[in-house]
Amino acid sequence: MSLLILKNGAVSFADFLRDHAKWLRGMQWIIVAAYAFLLIVPALLPLPGRTASVFNNLTVFAQFAFWGIWWPFVLVSMPLMGRAWCGWFCPEGMLSEWASGHGRGRAIPKWMRWGGWPFVAFSLTTIYGQLVSVYQYPWAVLAVLGGSTLAAMLVGWLYGRNKRVWCKYLCPVNGVFNLLAKLAPWHYKVNEDAWRHPERRTETINCAPLVPLRHMQGASDCHMCGRCSDYRGAIQLTPRSPEAEIVRVANGDGWQTALIVFGLMGLAVGAFLWSASPWFVVVKQAAATWLVNHDVYWPLEQNAPWFLLTHYPEVNDSFSWLDGSVIVLFIVGAAVCLGGPVFLGLWAADKVLPPLRMPGVKDSSGAPIAKASRGIHDMALGLIPAAGAGVFLGLSATTLTLLQHEGVSIAWASALRFGVLGLAMLWSMRLVWRITSSRTASSGSRLNALLLVALGTIPYCVAWALFFAVW
Ligand code: SF4
Structure with a gap:
């Protein structure tokens, strides 16, 4: 009801x-x-x-x-x-x-x-x-x-x-x-039968973000503008489980995996963490000492224009070329050191599961086609809640800093941050567990795969713990 x-x-x-x-x-x-x-x-x-x-x-x-x-x-x-x-x-x-x-x-x-x-x-x-x-x-x-x-x-x-x-x-x-948006609890759903036999609204409509309406299966590309509502009597905004698109539609690919694993769970973390990290200072000082010892001074100059590197001498805030280089190094390093283990975890999990069976697709011998590589990519989609929570928490650090500047106490923030990250990690693990069910019915194999994925996310969690509680 x-x-x-x-x-x-x-x-x-x-x-x-x-x-x-x-x-x-x-x-x-x-x-x-x-x-x-x-x-x-x-x-x-x-x-x-x-x-x-x-x-x-x-x-x-x-x-x-x-x-x-x-x-x-x-x-x-x-x-x-x-x-x-x-x-x-x-x-x-x-x-x-x-x-x-x-x-x-x-x-x-x-x-x-x-x-x-x-x-x-x-x-x-x-x-x-x-x-x-x-x-x-x-x-x-x-x-x-x-x-x-x-x-x-x-x-x-x-x-x-x-x-x-x-x-x-x-x-x-x-x-x-x-x-x-794959986690959204509603989407514009297409009824194939109604599409084939339209009874109303057959005039052309403009879907501005170029979604192929007839074959639309999820909420990823749709901007929710409503223009196609009831188009051909076949498209309706429909509630759904927030897990439906990831578990049932999936369609992961290499670039989505790269964005989740190396982008959101690596590079973005580095971008949030570098300014708080004592490691950043250590690397920068070591590099500066080496440069001075070798009589190379130009990288220490703060003469880059503001649109290349931060340059506001009036408030005593300017980056040298060395600052800029170490920031890039830190961010790329985070992509490799945090995203790398996540990818390895997915790769190992994919190896302990039977090859992915594509329903309805057969090879020349009549056996379902195995596409192991997409298995990694579909599993990576399970990490979207963890990756998204990390970016939200990183961005909300700016919110908290600004609130603190206004005199608002933020003593409650740490517990909330750990809570959000913990819940997001649990949700991700649940999604990975459900995704593995399309590969095998064996609970042992699925558990092994889940553990491997979880192991891969440890550096990511440690990085946030350092940011929230140590640095
Ligand atoms: S709701 Fe708007 S953006 Fe989404 S599929 Fe329909 S026309 Fe396109």
């Missing part, structure tokens, strides 16, 4: 969204105005002094709005609501679609369809953000967010017609949102 109410409510809500697209667009323009204001105006103001606070300084307010609230809670919204952020609120996606409606309408080039962009764009943006201190300085925010928005508009203007080509292929967080 309650499921029926939920289902009917979801359908009505999706129809409401579909029928009020103009309201949605109006709200998006208001968000664009607020976004542009918080992006541009702080960059025109002097840097805030020591006593500046969220309540009396626009720059600090914008910092809190962007990095303390907006970014961490956009991430949280993905497993709760799917990519509703992208379809309802994102100023960048909306501007890209708007520009696409007034642009050249060219075909999407082949290079843009490369599957590695989500990983590469996320990695480069994460590293660049750290080099220019994007969480601290409005010019850096303008370079990172503003640059991304301009690129989104340019891509929209050049390619597609009323489409979100940027969001689909190049947005630096598209891959992360795509992964987290």
Whole structure:
């Protein structure tokens, strides 16, 4: 009964969204105005002094709005609501679609369809953000967010017609949102029979993020705009188990694995941890000593422009070339040292399980085709809750720092952080356990695989424990 109410409510809500697209667009323009204001105006103001606070300084307010609230809670919204952020609120996606409606309408080039962009764009943006201190300085925010928005508009203007080509292929967080939305408890479900025999709504609709509607199986690519609600009488917003897409649809691939394992569980952790790590200081001092002993001084100079490395001498905060190099080394090192064991754990788990059977696909002898490599990738999807929780906790560190600066006690934060990470790890292990059931019925083999995956995540957990409790 309650499921029926939920289902009917979801359908009505999706129809409401579909029928009020103009309201949605109006709200998006208001968000664009607020976004542009918080992006541009702080960059025109002097840097805030020591006593500046969220309540009396626009720059600090914008910092809190962007990095303390907006970014961490956009991430949280993905497993709760799917990519509703992208379809309802994102100023960048909306501007890209708007520009696409007034642009050249060219075909999407082949290079843009490369599957590695989500990983590469996320990695480069994460590293660049750290080099220019994007969480601290409005010019850096303008370079990172503003640059991304301009690129989104340019891509929209050049390619597609009323489409979100940027969001689909190049947005630096598209891959992360795509992964987290797999956990959403609702999605637009396609009824194949109804699609083949449509009774209503057969006129063409515009799915801006280019989702192949008929074959849509999950929530990963969908921006939840509602335009396709009831299309051909076949598509409905439908509640589902948050585990359904990962366990039943899966479809992991190498680039998604790279993003989960080396991106979210490696590189992103390094980006959050370097500034708190005593190891960073040790490596930097050792390198500086070596350089001085060899009469090489230029890497110690702090003369890089602000858009390459942090450079704000007026507040005594500038990076030398050595600082920048060691930051990159630390972040890439974290990707290898934390992501490497996770990947090894998945690889070993895949080895102790029988080869993956692809239902319905047979080889020439009539036996189901074994595709061991996708087995790793499907299992990696089970780590999405752990990886997503890590990124949320890292981002919320900025929220906590800003709250602390406002005089709010954060004594409760450690327990909450360990709790969130612990629950996310448990959820991930449960997902991996369920995924292994498609490989074998043997509980022993499944348990071995689960243990190997769990072992691989130990350095990742230790890194967060150091950050929360030791450093
Ligand atoms: S599939 Fe496309 S049209 Fe349908 S709700 Fe998602 S984004 Fe909108």
